[in-house]
Each structure stands twice: as C-alpha cells, then as structure tokens.
Amino acid sequence: MSVKAKKRKGPTTTKVKEERKVPEVKLIPVYIMGKRYEVPEGLTLMKAMEYAGYRFIRGCGCRGGTCGACGTVYRKPGDYKLQVALACQKTVEPDMYVTQIPFFPANRAQYEFAELTSAPEEVFKLYPELFRCVACNACTKACPQGIQVMDAISALKQGNIAEASRISFECIQCGLCTSRCFGELAQYHMFQLARRIYGARILPRAEHLAEMVKAINEGKYDDILNELKRVKKDELEKLYREREEEPVTAGEDWKPRDTTYL
Ligand code: SF4
Ligand code: SF4
Numbered sequence: 001m002s003v004k005a006k007k008r009k010g011p012t013t014t015k016v017k018e019e020r021k022v023p024e025v026k027l028i029p030v031y032i033m034g035k036r037y038e039v040p041e042g043l044t045l046m047k048a049m050e051y052a053g054y055r056f057i058r059g060c061g062c063r064g065g066t067c068g069a070c071g072t073v074y075r076k077p078g079d080y081k082l083q084v085a086l087a088c089q090k091t092v093e094p095d096m097y098v099t100q101i102p103f104f105p106a107n108r109a110q111y112e113f114a115e116l117t118s119a120p121e122e123v124f125k126l127y128p129e130l131f132r133c134v135a136c137n138a139c140t141k142a143c144p145q146g147i148q149v150m151d152a153i154s155a156l157k158q159g160n161i162a163e164a165s166r167i168s169f170e171c172i173q174c175g176l177c178t179s180r181c182f183g184e185l186a187q188y189h190m191f192q193l194a195r196r197i198y199g200a201r202i203l204p205r206a207e208h209l210a211e212m213v214k215a216i217n218e219g220k221y222d223d224i225l226n227e228l229k230r231v232k233k234d235e236l237e238k239l240y241r242e243r244e245e246e247p248v249t250a251g252e253d254w255k256p257r258d259t260t261y262l
C-alpha cells in the first residue's frame with residue numbers, strides 16, 4: 001500500500017532564517033596582555049578573555065565576585081591611573097589594556113590556632129612587617145571590594161583586632177592590595193588571622209546556641225528525629241509543606257503553637 005506523504009505546512013527555510021535573526025553585536029577593541037583583540041561589547045573581562053581564546057585553568061572560580069580568584073589590573077587610554085577590578089565583574093571598555101593577576105606571592109604566617117590568645121601581640125609576633133606600613137593608602141585604592149584596607153591595618157597596629165575584623169569583613173582575598181603595598185604587607189592574611197581570633201576568642205558566645213546544643217546532646221530531639229526517619233518520603237514532604245512557619249513580620253517574642261520542642 002502506498003502512502004502519500006502529507007506535505008507539512010510550516011514556515012519556509014527563508015522565513016525561519018528571518019525569524020531567527022541574530023542581534024547585531026558591536027565589537028570593541030581591547031588589549032589583553034598587550035595583544036589587540038576585538039570582543040563583543042558588554043562582556044565581562046573574563047568572558048572577553050575567553051572569547052579571545054584564553055582558557056582559565058587558574059584565576060577563575062565563582063564567576064560571581066566572591067572567591068577573589070580573578071584580580072585584574074587595567075589602564076585606559078590617556079589615563080595615568082592603573083585601575084583594579086575583578087575580571088568576572090568588570091565589563092570591557094574600548095581600548096583598555098588588561099592583564100589578570102590571579103595569584104600574588106604573599107607571606108602567610110604558620111601557626112597553631114588553638115595556641116593563640118586574643119592578645120594583639122599574637123598578630124605582631126606572626127606579622128612583624130605590619131609596622132612597615134607607611135600609611136600611603138595604595139591598598140585602599142586597589143581594593144575592588146571598597147574596603148578601607150589601610151584603616152584595618154591601622155586598627156591592627158593599634159591592637160584593635162575587633163575593628164580590623166569588622167572593617168575587613170568583606171575581604172575576598174584577591175591579593176590586589178598586597179600587589180600595591182610599599183611596606184610589602186600581606187594584608188589579607190593578617191585580616192584573616194584577625195577575623196579568626198575575633199570569632200573564636202573575642203565575640204561573645206551565643207548562649208541560646210549553647211543551650212540548644214546541650215539539649216540536643218541530652219537527647220531532647222531523639223524521639224521526634226527517629227519518628228521522622230521512619231516516615232515515608234511522601235508523608236515527610238506533606239509534613240514539611242504543612243509545617244507552621246514563622247511569619248516574616250513576626251516579632252522577637254513569636255512562638256509556634258506547639259512548644260514541645262522549644
Ligand atoms: S582587602 Fe585586599 S585582598 Fe581583600 S578584597 Fe580588598 S584588595 Fe582584595
Ligand atoms: S599599601 Fe601597604 S604601606 Fe600603604 S597604607 Fe596600605 S598597608 Fe600601608
């Protein structure tokens with residue numbers, strides 16, 4: 001039996017091509033490590049480098065501005081100023097000269113953290129070069145996170161670990177400050193030490209957390225946890241969906257209806 005193939009009605013090839021018109025991309029010139037490339041406008045420096053043929057094995061991590069792996073320096077035409085950026089965040093500008101500094105050698109002190117106290121001298125002993133700081137502020141200008149790096153270093157010199165920790169809280173360890181430092185300090189390693197000491201030795205303990213850990217260790221939640229482990233997946237999902245949630249606008253004194261496990 002012969003079956004006549006029914007001619008499919010649909011858009012012609014030309015029509016499809018017209019519908020799928022790719023938007024025009026403007027190419028702009030950039031210099032990556034001194035070599036000229038033309039890359040699409042709007043790309044990040046990292047994507048522009050990839051577009052130009054570079055492949056990242058180091059110097060690229062989160063692509064979201066948080067890991068600090070992609071520290072970059074660049075200069076724009078006619079501008080004396082050397083600028084800094086994270087390659088995954090900064091977008092290309094015409095004629096910029098770019099190079100990435102994914103790693104900058106920096107002194108990192110060795111220590112047994114359990115043996116450290118909260119005394120400022122701990123930082124002085126591990127990083128005596130702290131006092132080589134000449135207060136030039138180049139580090140602050142180099143920080144892509146907008147951290148007042150020199151102020152944090154000054155706080156450390158004054159023995160104020162808590163303040164150094166607070167100022168440097170958003171440091172992503174990119175090393176750009178270190179690359180510009182006259183005193184040859186590794187600011188970000190010092191800040192990490194400060195934050196560790198602050199978190200472990202200075203910040204007051206959360207009493208409610210200690211109480212909860214004690215209750216868990218004493219078995220207060222064993223029965224309910226074992227019961228949940230026995231429940232089938234569907235039932236568990238239902239319980240989860242129907243659980244009582246704390247309202248977004250709840251005040252400090254909010255409590256669930258069932259207070260058995262508080
Ligand atoms: S303080 Fe230094 S290492 Fe930290 S984010 Fe700023 S430039 Fe990078
Ligand atoms: S760049 Fe170095 S010397 Fe200059 S203020 Fe910062 S830490 Fe001090």
Ligand code: FES
Nearest residue numbers: 061062063068088
């Ligand atoms: S890749 Fe992580 S900050 Fe850029």
